[in-house]
Amino acid sequence: MAKKKSVKKRPAPKALSRSTKSSKYVYFFGNGKADGDRTMRELLGGKGANLAEMTNAALPVPAGFTISTAACTIYYKEKRRIPPSIDAEMLTNLRKLEKASGTQFGSNTNPLLVSVRSGSKFSMPGMMDTILNLGLNDETVEALKRRTSNGRFAYDSYRRFMQMFGSVVLEIPKDAFEHEFDTVKRGRGATLDTELDEEALREVVARYKTVVRERAKRDFPQEPREQLTMARDAVFRSWMNPRAQEYRRIYDIPDHIGTAVNVQMMVFGNTGDRSATGVGFTRNPATGAKEFYGEFLINAQGEDVVAGIRTPQPITELEKVLPKAYKQLRDITSRLERNYKDVQDFEFTIQDERLFMLQTRNGKRTGYAAVIIATDFVAERLITPKEAILQIDPESLSQLLAPGFDQKEWKSIPVATRGLPASPGAASGQVVFSAEEAVQWSDAGKPVILVRRETVPDDIRGMFVAQGVLTATGGMTSHAAVVGRQMGKPSIVGASALDVDEDGRRFTVNGHTIKEGDFVSFDGLTGEVKLAKVASKPSEILQVLNRELEPAKSDIYRRFMQILKWSDKHRRMDVRANADQPDQAELAYAFGARGIGLCRTEHMFFGEGRIPIVQRMILADNEKDRRAALAELLPMQRDDFYGVFKAMKGEPVTIRTIDPPLHEFLPKREELMVEIARLEARAHGTDELETKLALLRRVEQLHEFNPMLGHRGVRLGITYPEITEMQTRAILEAACRLAKEGLKVTPEIMIPLVGHVKELRDQKVVVNRVAEQVMKEQGVTVKYLVGTMIEVPRGAMTADEIATEAQFFSFGTNDLTQMTFGFSRDDVGKFLRVYQDKKILDRDPFATFDVDGVGPVLRTGVELGRRTNPDLKIGVCGEHGGDPSSIHFFEKVGLNYVSCSPYRVPVARLAAAQAALAVKVGD
Ligand code: ADP
Ligand code: MG
Ligand code: MG
Numbered sequence: 001m002a003k004k005k006s007v008k009k010r011p012a013p014k015a016l017s018r019s020t021k022s023s024k025y026v027y028f029f030g031n032g033k034a035d036g037d038r039t040m041r042e043l044l045g046g047k048g049a050n051l052a053e054m055t056n057a058a059l060p061v062p063a064g065f066t067i068s069t070a071a072c073t074i075y076y077k078e079k080r081r082i083p084p085s086i087d088a089e090m091l092t093n094l095r096k097l098e099k100a101s102g103t104q105f106g107s108n109t110n111p112l113l114v115s116v117r118s119g120s121k122f123s124m125p126g127m128m129d130t131i132l133n134l135g136l137n138d139e140t141v142e143a144l145k146r147r148t149s150n151g152r153f154a155y156d157s158y159r160r161f162m163q164m165f166g167s168v169v170l171e172i173p174k175d176a177f178e179h180e181f182d183t184v185k186r187g188r189g190a191t192l193d194t195e196l197d198e199e200a201l202r203e204v205v206a207r208y209k210t211v212v213r214e215r216a217k218r219d220f221p222q223e224p225r226e227q228l229t230m231a232r233d234a235v236f237r238s239w240m241n242p243r244a245q246e247y248r249r250i251y252d253i254p255d256h257i258g259t260a261v262n263v264q265m266m267v268f269g270n271t272g273d274r275s276a277t278g279v280g281f282t283r284n285p286a287t288g289a290k291e292f293y294g295e296f297l298i299n300a301q302g303e304d305v306v307a308g309i310r311t312p313q314p315i316t317e318l319e320k321v322l323p324k325a326y327k328q329l330r331d332i333t334s335r336l337e338r339n340y341k342d343v344q345d346f347e348f349t350i351q352d353e354r355l356f357m358l359q360t361r362n363g364k365r366t367g368y369a370a371v372i373i374a375t376d377f378v379a380e381r382l383i384t385p386k387e388a389i390l391q392i393d394p395e396s397l398s399q400l401l402a403p404g405f406d407q408k409e410w411k412s413i414p415v416a417t418r419g420l421p422a423s424p425g426a427a428s429g430q431v432v433f434s435a436e437e438a439v440q441w442s443d444a445g446k447p448v449i450l451v452r453r454e455t456v457p458d459d460i461r462g463m464f465v466a467q468g469v470l471t472a473t474g475g476m477t478s479h480a481a482v483v484g485r486q487m488g489k490p491s492i493v494g495a496s497a498l499d500v501d502e503d504g505r506r507f508t509v510n511g512h513t514i515k516e517g518d519f520v521s522f523d524g525l526t527g528e529v530k531l532a533k534v535a536s537k538p539s540e541i542l543q544v545l546n547r548e549l550e551p552a553k554s555d556i557y558r559r560f561m562q563i564l565k566w567s568d569k570h571r572r573m574d575v576r577a578n579a580d581q582p583d584q585a586e587l588a589y590a591f592g593a594r595g596i597g598l599c600r601t602e603h604m605f606f607g608e609g610r611i612p613i614v615q616r617m618i619l620a621d622n623e624k625d626r627r628a629a630l631a632e633l634l635p636m637q638r639d640d641f642y643g644v645f646k647a648m649k650g651e652p653v654t655i656r657t658i659d660p661p662l663h664e665f666l667p668k669r670e671e672l673m674v675e676i677a678r679l680e681a682r683a684h685g686t687d688e689l690e691t692k693l694a695l696l697r698r699v700e701q702l703h704e705f706n707p708m709l710g711h712r713g714v715r716l717g718i719t720y721p722e723i724t725e726m727q728t729r730a731i732l733e734a735a736c737r738l739a740k741e742g743l744k745v746t747p748e749i750m751i752p753l754v755g756h757v758k759e760l761r762d763q764k765v766v767v768n769r770v771a772e773q774v775m776k777e778q779g780v781t782v783k784y785l786v787g788t789m790i791e792v793p794r795g796a797m798t799a800d801e802i803a804t805e806a807q808f809f810s811f812g813t814n815d816l817t818q819m820t821f822g823f824s825r826d827d828v829g830k831f832l833r834v835y836q837d838k839k840i841l842d843r844d845p846f847a848t849f850d851v852d853g854v855g856p857v858l859r860t861g862v863e864l865g866r867r868t869n870p871d872l873k874i875g876v877c878g879e880h881g882g883d884p885s886s887i888h889f890f891e892k893v894g895l896n897y898v899s900c901s902p903y904r905v906p907v908a909r910l911a912a913a914q915a916a917l918a919v920k921v922g923d
Helices: 038-056 069-077 084-101 140-148 151-168 174-187 198-216 224-238 242-250 315-321 323-340 367-379 385-391 394-401 407-412 435-443 457-465 479-487 540-545 555-570 582-590 601-605 611-619 623-647 669-682 687-702 714-719 721-740 757-778 793-797 813-821 832-837 854-868 884-892 902-918
Strands: 026-030 064-067 114-120 131-134 259-265 276-281 293-298 344-351 354-362 420-423 426-432 448-452 468-471 491-493 499-501 506-509 512-515 519-523 528-530 574-578 596-600 652-656 746-751 785-790 808-811 873-876 897-900
Touching: 026 038, 026 084, 038 064, 038 069, 038 114, 038 259, 038 323, 038 354, 064 084, 069 224, 069 259, 084 224, 084 259, 114 224, 131 151, 131 224, 140 151, 151 174, 151 198, 151 224, 174 198, 224 259, 242 457, 276 315, 276 323, 293 315, 315 323, 323 344, 323 354, 367 385, 367 394, 367 555, 385 555, 385 902, 394 540, 394 555, 394 902, 420 479, 426 435, 426 468, 435 448, 435 457, 448 457, 448 519, 457 479, 468 479, 468 519, 479 491, 540 555, 555 902, 574 582, 574 902, 582 623, 582 902, 596 601, 596 623, 596 897, 601 623, 611 623, 611 687, 623 652, 623 721, 652 785, 669 687, 714 721, 714 757, 721 746, 721 757, 746 757, 746 808, 757 785, 785 793, 785 854, 793 813, 793 854, 808 854, 813 854, 854 873, 884 902, 897 902
Parallel strands: 426 448, 448 468, 468 491, 574 596, 574 897, 596 652, 652 746, 746 785, 785 808, 808 873, 873 897
Antiparallel strands: 026 064, 064 259, 114 131, 114 259, 276 293, 276 344, 344 354, 420 491, 426 519, 499 506, 506 512, 519 528
């Protein structure tokens, strides 16, 4: 749920918000009392705020302090330096921590060891780095050994620290350390880390020192305070590392919010076999099932569980080995779930049978699980329906509509292997072995499956574009699993039978070799992998809507619809769909669209057998011929409209008159020239050749330098009023027919691309004249509206004049964005990426509405329009109509409805409800 156009944006208490910030930058937690609490996520990061909350709830949390995100902002403002005043505040808190823990930094008898952990407002799993066991040096390691009588443990901790510090702070490649570690392991014939004894680990430490000296040109820092300062700054620095930036871009997390740094006393899961470390969820994050869920490792520390170094055990096993700690963990985590009223994703460590909580946060989950959990919580009376709709990321609902495999075909193919079902969904595609290739191949239009030994956070872009992700190692909480679930990306991890050769671009599994480009398919819900291409089929919800499955037989369908029904109670805006055909309109209605916001008539021109007639209309160089072609189109359009009206059961249907430049309906100039050359080579003077030559002449006549700014939209209707006449006639004849059948029908005729009131006036005269005529002919009256699209900036700026002629406005935000930015929608791909890399733009303005720049244009259009026509109905019909954060803005400016593609309707219903609950119109 990190895609936080945040729904749960609880406003930070005034005293804590940045604008009125005090000079406090460091917040202590320990001994049952904390300076912060859970509401302070913006300042303390999610991790820091929840550590404070757990401390206040008297849970066993190692003491520590949080350096706030405000310090991070200062760090960047001061050219990557922390001012001395914050340094001093940190030292004060360090002394407090020493007192609370009864230990001392650098002490030769009882040394304080800490972890240094990042944590921003939105969790970014694995994107930034954590350092454990800080405070160890050649002397304190001996003190640790003496205190614990465990030299193996002391040196294991030291080598881990050097490795993390070396790579994160000194920026030495991890491989350099791993190489030395493996050498020692091999030398001792060890396969597992745990098999190395103290002696061996001392050798590792010695070798690491050499690595540091050679690579960093300095000795490993021995002074704990220096270690701490360096580590803190490295965490701040890691906020801007490329993978963190990439992550933020995908999840729309702004760069400026920064990260906090948590410094926390260490507890140890690696002291022996009465110790452990683990992670878990209070409910199954993949399926939503109410079950305790997670993994742990005995005698291990920190990242071991998620890094896939050893295969962890399922958390239920913990009950057998450490029953007391297990029971306490279950108690605490259920309490946390009730307190946060949400599924908790927690991290813990057990040191010599004593449990410590190290983190809790609201768990990320699949869209499927989100719906199950929210409806279960309501049934359990843990939350209200209103809270339930605020809990679900609207975007994630679209996962429930994603296709699955045809079970018959799927079952007919042998299972090649099984892995852990990390994230549900059916995936089929061609195998690639690197994130870069995944991006290249998918840019070329190929469906890809990203296969990796294990995924690392750098793979995130490749995962994003792939149909699915398949890894050979890792557990249910490994990086690939966590990120996959969050993206709703079908994922299987830990398919250990795969022998992946990334360099050779192949993998083998049970005797089969699969090369780059070969097809594989897998089911992320069952974990089955198959070596074939398999067609997918509609999701369960779609099957119900298509009447292939009874609603009573689909639990998920009923829950899904329940969520949407609850949403409808809270939303103010209507939700319509963009649909051009009766079947699309029917689906949209089934998804809950009440009305069509955009029916693009020209899409109908591409229908079976119509293009030649359309071409004849375009080729006509006189009105008579054009009218003849239009007369042929009339019955076809009328039938289309009849079907769409009927499917909408009387709800308003907005039909746009012809919009695109005419040449879009003609063959390409180059293709014609080739055909003509071929015909000329064969014979002379044939009819076909004549037609093609005429076509070519017309194509050349119609050529435009900037077709998107050329002869299109209302300009076509003005120059060829007979087109508007025909379309109006088709709309009204269809409407009259329905009216005569006793059915309700509400047509809205929409003139596109209007920038001047007189354009609309011109077309309205035509529309009204024809409409009157048709109604007289038919002997019935139908109520219809005439309105316009506002998509040319001039239209918005003169909306007060236009509104005197228009009965409704519909913002075409695609064109409005195009014309306000001056970015061609069709060419923006060439430079958008660079714009994003250079931080000129955070987001693609064609995907997420640009509130700052296009927003004021839209707002002006709304305000001016309502000034002269208070009853003006206003909606939006661009792609943005289905985008949750854009919907938020449309709620603010007080639009009457949003309209989006049929599949986005459920997303829009939920997003509109969240927006209505979060903002007041006019905010
Ligand atoms: P991430 O945000 O990547 O999960 P964390 O800061 O949570 O990183 O640290 C990762 C792991 O390191 C934790 O789950 C925990 O196992 C271990 N860890 C962090 N701090 C401590 C600590 N004070 N004592 C023991 N283990 C710790
Ligand atoms: Mg963590
Ligand atoms: Mg347009």
